[in-house]
Amino acid sequence: MTSTRAAVPALAQRAVSVGASPVREILALTARPEVISFAGGLPAPELFDAAAIAEAYARVLAEQPHKVLQYSTTEGDPALRAAVAARLSGRDLATGMDDILVTGGSQQGLALIATALIEPGDVVLVENPTYLAALQCFGFAGARVVPVPTDAYGVIPEALEEVARRERPKLLYLVPNFQNPTGRTLPLERRRAVAEVAERHGLWIAEDDPYGDLRFEGESVPWISALPEAADRTILLGSFSKIMSPGMRLGWLRAPAALLRACVIAKQAADLHTSTVDQAAAARYLADHDLDVHLDRVRTAYRARRDALLAGLPAALPSGSTWNRPEGGMFVWVRLPAGYDATALLPTAVGHNVAYVPGLPFFAEAPEAGALRMSFTTHTPEEIEEGLRRLAKVFA
Ligand code: PMP
Numbered sequence: 001m002t003s004t005r006a007a008v009p010a011l012a013q014r015a016v017s018v019g020a021s022p023v024r025e026i027l028a029l030t031a032r033p034e035v036i037s038f039a040g041g042l043p044a045p046e047l048f049d050a051a052a053i054a055e056a057y058a059r060v061l062a063e064q065p066h067k068v069l070q071y072s073t074t075e076g077d078p079a080l081r082a083a084v085a086a087r088l089s090g091r092d093l094a095t096g097m098d099d100i101l102v103t104g105g106s107q108q109g110l111a112l113i114a115t116a117l118i119e120p121g122d123v124v125l126v127e128n129p130t131y132l133a134a135l136q137c138f139g140f141a142g143a144r145v146v147p148v149p150t151d152a153y154g155v156i157p158e159a160l161e162e163v164a165r166r167e168r169p170k171l172l173y174l175v176p177n178f179q180n181p182t183g184r185t186l187p188l189e190r191r192r193a194v195a196e197v198a199e200r201h202g203l204w205i206a207e208d209d210p211y212g213d214l215r216f217e218g219e220s221v222p223w224i225s226a227l228p229e230a231a232d233r234t235i236l237l238g239s240f241s242k243i244m245s246p247g248m249r250l251g252w253l254r255a256p257a258a259l260l261r262a263c264v265i266a267k268q269a270a271d272l273h274t275s276t277v278d279q280a281a282a283a284r285y286l287a288d289h290d291l292d293v294h295l296d297r298v299r300t301a302y303r304a305r306r307d308a309l310l311a312g313l314p315a316a317l318p319s320g321s322t323w324n325r326p327e328g329g330m331f332v333w334v335r336l337p338a339g340y341d342a343t344a345l346l347p348t349a350v351g352h353n354v355a356y357v358p359g360l361p362f363f364a365e366a367p368e369a370g371a372l373r374m375s376f377t378t379h380t381p382e383e384i385e386e387g388l389r390r391l392a393k394v395f396a
Helices: 013-017 022-031 050-063 078-089 105-117 132-140 157-167 188-201 257-271 276-288 291-316 342-351 381-395
Strands: 100-103 123-127 144-148 171-174 204-208 234-239 251-254 331-335 371-375
Touching: 013 132, 022 342, 050 276, 078 100, 078 251, 078 276, 100 105, 100 257, 105 132, 105 171, 105 204, 105 234, 105 251, 105 257, 123 132, 123 157, 132 144, 144 157, 157 188, 171 188, 188 204, 251 257, 291 331, 291 381, 342 381
Parallel strands: 123 144, 123 171, 171 204, 204 234
Antiparallel strands: 100 251, 234 251, 331 371
16 A cells, blocks of 8 residues: 655745744843843733732632633623723713623734724725734735824824825724834824824724823823714724733724624634633722722833933933833834944844844834834833943944
8 A cells, every 4th residue: 555645735825924033033032031121012010910810810710600710702791891881981982881892902803803804905004113913913814004104193194195095995003092113192183184084085993002091191182983083983992901911811892883793703703702700800800999090000100111211311322313202101212313223233232131122023114224112111210221221332
């Protein structure tokens, strides 16, 4: 008997096209404890409300074990959805629990929207630069991702109008508060202009807002979802990652009814539902504690860390560098002067036990070699000062 062994079929093209990233490999080296890293986009772990979260898990497991260890509905825990809806309604975005779908982080929300809305070849507009994993998500869905020019205030409405007319997009993806990677916040008049473009050209807006609750200065800006022009075409994505714990993998999505239904069906096919026990613990935590009391501690610490970073940057960076001053969130966006290449300098930085993320991968087009993202959340002000002294040597 002859035995032939046929090769297995190749991986799908979309799986192959996401190759290894040299930046990711260098950043893997920053896990060493001696490295002061401005690279990670992580919330500060010492600020997790760990004891209270542990108590919430203990309570739901003791009080309702048969319920919280069981399968549950795709839409999510009613108490958690009601708590999210109440929080939004309290901030002038009238929302009922039926408008909310609980997701496995807002990252899953992005994937569900892509499944529900995007056909291969459809155009998705993004800020340039934008959140890297959103680029990957829309890319996986087969979208043609088209960048919209931005300035210090985010997406430029006139440029958006022009691109929308030319490209006939289906979806515009925005991070309007303390954007990842730039830390920029879109002002209200631009939110209005964006909503009007969406109304005029008939497109969806995905308003991804994992950082809005981390405002430690200034006035919060209304969501695009709350503007009448775009209320019927905007999806608001929220997350518990930056305000409670990213490890719990809890987010939510607020969308008009027909799209929400499509996302529920897409989620059913993806994972049936988000972890019952994690949702129940989060709902218990929100019922027993005032989230804003916890957030005030986080905001106070982040403000001090941002201040330490901003105070040290002039001495650390080459003259001619520019950066912004975010009123919240986790990131400062730096632009080195002409001739500096943030990607090429990263290995030198890591050699000095300090790290940042080069801006390059965040651009859908026309990357700026001198751009880099600095996160200020995971180190104390003293560590930030030391990190900046090390960074100064990299540019010396
Ligand atoms: N959107 C943006 C803009 C982000 O920065 C992140 C995480 N860093 C996410 C979505 C995903 O967050 P999560 O899935 O943890 O909610």
